[in-house]
Amino acid sequence: MIVVLLILHALLAVALLGAITHQTISVWLPARKATGSFVGRMRAVAPTSYANAIIVLYVATATIGAIIYPSYRLSIRIVLQQLELFTANGAFELKEHFVAVGLGMLPAYWYFWRQPPAGDYARTRAVLTAVLAFVVWWSFLVGHVLNNIRGFEI
Amino acid sequence: MNVARSFPVFAITFAAAYAILYVASVEYNWALFTYHPALEEFGWFVEKPKEGPAMYWYGWLATSVLGALAIAGVASRLPAGWAQRVWPGLSWVVPVAVMLVFGYLLRGYFFR
Numbered sequence: 390m391i392v393v394l395l396i397l398h399a400l401l402a403v404a405l406l407g408a409i410t411h412q413t414i415s416v417w418l419p420a421r422k423a424t425g426s427f428v429g430r431m432r433a434v435a436p437t438s439y440a441n442a443i444i445v446l447y448v449a450t451a452t453i454g455a456i457i458y459p460s461y462r463l464s465i466r467i468v469l470q471q472l473e474l475f476t477a478n479g480a481f482e483l484k485e486h487f488v489a490v491g492l493g494m495l496p497a498y499w500y501f502w503r504q505p506p507a508g509d510y511a512r513t514r515a516v517l518t519a520v521l522a523f524v525v526w527w528s529f530l531v532g533h534v535l536n537n538i539r540g541f542e543i
Numbered sequence: 544m545n546v547a548r549s550f551p552v553f554a555i556t557f558a559a560a561y562a563i564l565y566v567a568s569v570e571y572n573w574a575l576f577t578y579h580p581a582l583e584e585f586g587w588f589v590e591k592p593k594e595g596p597a598m599y600w601y602g603w604l605a606t607s608v609l610g611a612l613a614i615a616g617v618a619s620r621l622p623a624g625w626a627q628r629v630w631p632g633l634s635w636v637v638p639v640a641v642m643l644v645f646g647y648l649l650r651g652y653f654f655r
Contacts, residue, residue: 486645517634
């Protein structure tokens, strides 16, 4: 069951990573003219359309992560400590705190991205998106590395 | 979608208060409850490890959410004149500052 949840956690994280990356790029590097290139189309997406999906995916990914977290504490973290993999251990500690802090930003993120985009809060919207993108990317990469170190041996 | 006029103040205050309460909960271990994963048991507030490690993360989240809900609830009832002075940037400045604090608190993992 834990393996199924771990795979589901990873799949949701991939979807979240894609959504928040598209939104971040379209906010910080918007396309000034129509283009048919891959990068151009990525920059030209409608960022507002991603907001609700990002919130749902963030909460779902974090919830499943919280469910499988005890298995990590019992089976993985102890091994990381025994192997003296301090950087990997610390990176995961940061991941749990960054994700927790990101959860608290979601109501504000939702408000500033709601339809129609709230007032003239473009900077707030852009920075909130970038911070959440950083949290998601950090969490994804750390989770991926830890999975490579000790994944599925749970 | 219509949003209550007080919601922006609530959301901004919640983001800031939650981040501060979370880092304080971690640093001072203000866990509302403790989970013992080896025993699959919960206990109120901070309990020492029994068999295996004790997990406080869920309790820190609960403390932070409840505290931030209370603070944001009070803030959202501020008079309109005060509410307009709440800077939207607080919703990201405080969380980013808290993330930097965590980087500092956990520096021992990376610099040995």
